[in-house]
Amino acid sequence: MTQHSSEDLLLIEGFKQADTKESSFTLIVKKYQERVYWQIRRMVITHDDANDVMQNVFIKAWNGLENFRADAQLFTWLYRIAVNESLTYLEQQKKRSSISIDGSGLNLEDKLQSEKDFDPNKAVWKLQQAIQQLPEKQRIVFNLRYFDEMGYEEMSQVLETSVGALKASYHHAVKKIEDFILHH
Amino acid sequence: MNSNQTILLELKQISPAVANLPKTNPFSVPLNYFENNISTIISLIKGKDLTQQNDTVNFNVSIEKNETFFELPKDYFETFGIQLMNKIHTIQSVDDELSEMAPGLISLRTKNPFTIPNGYFDTNVIETPSRKTNLVKVFQMKNLIRYAAAACIVGLIGITYMITKEGDSTPIVASTSNNQQSAELSLDDMVIYLEQMEEIGHDNDLEFSNGDESNLLVDLTKETIEEMLNGIPYKGIKEFIEDEGIMLEKTNN
Structure with missing residues (x-):
């Protein structure tokens, strides 16, 4: 069974009480929103999209926290919702862009280049460009490992994938990024 | 060794170039976004909850009072009868309308210039022509012949195809034809x-x-034969001749 932090347990218990529900949830949002936001932002790229997805994530968390079981950490659970919501959002955007005439909103690379401070000569942006070239699964694994410094065990709970497969995905992702950076 | 160091070490082993990249975040967020975001989310959730509550209340009310959500004018059912009667009164008859528009036509309205044979409506029984029902035979010989001919053609095509397609069958047919030829001899x-x-x-x-x-x-000269015979004792030659004679008799028998 997963070890929960005592603070998280208190927050979950507080959420289940009617009089402390809102205050407990506010504290949960306050505690995890930034980490959740950046995970989403790296996936959907633009702030507006990330904001939409994050609101959906916490609305889902509000609806589901009542039945939250202690077989996963609160943060892992929130991350899983964030990943699923981000993927759903991107899928919806793909469908929308395939319908629309101009095909807008499809390419994450274009979105990246439209960022305010985008500079292709800077290493940080080049890294982001390299990440956008990766397949979806490898992109998520790389972001969780590289930026969020998440362990493989925890990652396997978030993505419901074996540790071995995650290690392989991460290895391939890093090699592809290296190749992109060296040849661009 | 903590997890950060483990991750960095792992990355260096896979790719030192990627490990040396700056890990700074290039993205930016609006000022005070995270501070305001909490209240936004809470208000969103509250709004959603409120909507859900309203929906529940409306649903319960509709069940209890058996009302519909369609709007009706005030006292609609009470005044409906009066409104209906007023409507009926306003509808003019054809004669009233005609008397207003062209009074001379009212007298002509009942007069019919056309005539019909006497007792036409009494005797006129409309005879419906008896329908000839065409019996369609389910089983027709004509169709059967057609199908048989089609089957024969298909069979011939199939056999021809089999003969030309399968190389193994050719010798069998050939041998059969040879047999037929031999039978005709x-x-x-x-x-x-x-x-x-x-x-x-x-x-x-x-x-x-x-x-x-x-x-x-082998070319044998007389001398050679004489030498060979001289080498053999007389007794032996005699026995050989006797044996040959017996042998000749046996073969004759």
Whole structure:
């Protein structure tokens, strides 16, 4: 069974009480929103999209926290919702862009280049460009490992994938990024 | 070793180039976004909850009072009867309307210039023509012949295809045709054929024996034969002749 932090347990218990529900949830949002936001932002790229997805994530968390079981950490659970919501959002955007005439909103690379401070000569942006070239699964694994410094065990709970497969995905992702950076 | 160091070490092993990249975040967020975001989310959730509550209340009310959500004018059912009667009164009859528009036409309205034969409506029984029902035969010989002809054509095509397609079947057919040819031959033809074959066989045998003899024969002179015979004792020659004589008799028998 997963070890929960005592603070998280208190927050979950507080959420289940009617009089402390809102205050407990506010504290949960306050505690995890930034980490959740950046995970989403790296996936959907633009702030507006990330904001939409994050609101959906916490609305889902509000609806589901009542039945939250202690077989996963609160943060892992929130991350899983964030990943699923981000993927759903991107899928919806793909469908929308395939319908629309101009095909807008499809390419994450274009979105990246439209960022305010985008500079292709800077290493940080080049890294982001390299990440956008990766397949979806490898992109998520790389972001969780590289930026969020998440362990493989925890990652396997978030993505419901074996540790071995995650290690392989991460290895391939890093090699592809290296190749992109060296040849661009 | 903490997890950060483990991750960095792992990355260096996979790719030192990627490990040396700056890990700074290039993205930016609006000022005080995270501070305001909490209240936004809470208000969103509250709004959603409120909507859900309203929906529940409305649903319960509709069940209890058996009301609909469609709007009706005030006192609609109470005033409906009066409104209906007023509507009826306002509708003018055809005569009233015609008297207003063209009074001279009212007298003409009932007069009919057309005539019909006497007792037409009494005697006129409309005879419905008896329908001839065309009986359609389910089983028709014509169709059967057509299907049979089609089946034959398909069969012929299939057989032709099988013959041309399958290489193995060709020899069988060929051998069958040879048999048929042999069956058509007369007895005399067969005898002539066999005699010819026998002669050919004899010729072959002769050729073979001649060949063997030519290899086996040795030129023997009289002197050589005399020497050979002198070397054999008389008694032995006598016994040989006697044996040959017995042998000749046996062969004659």
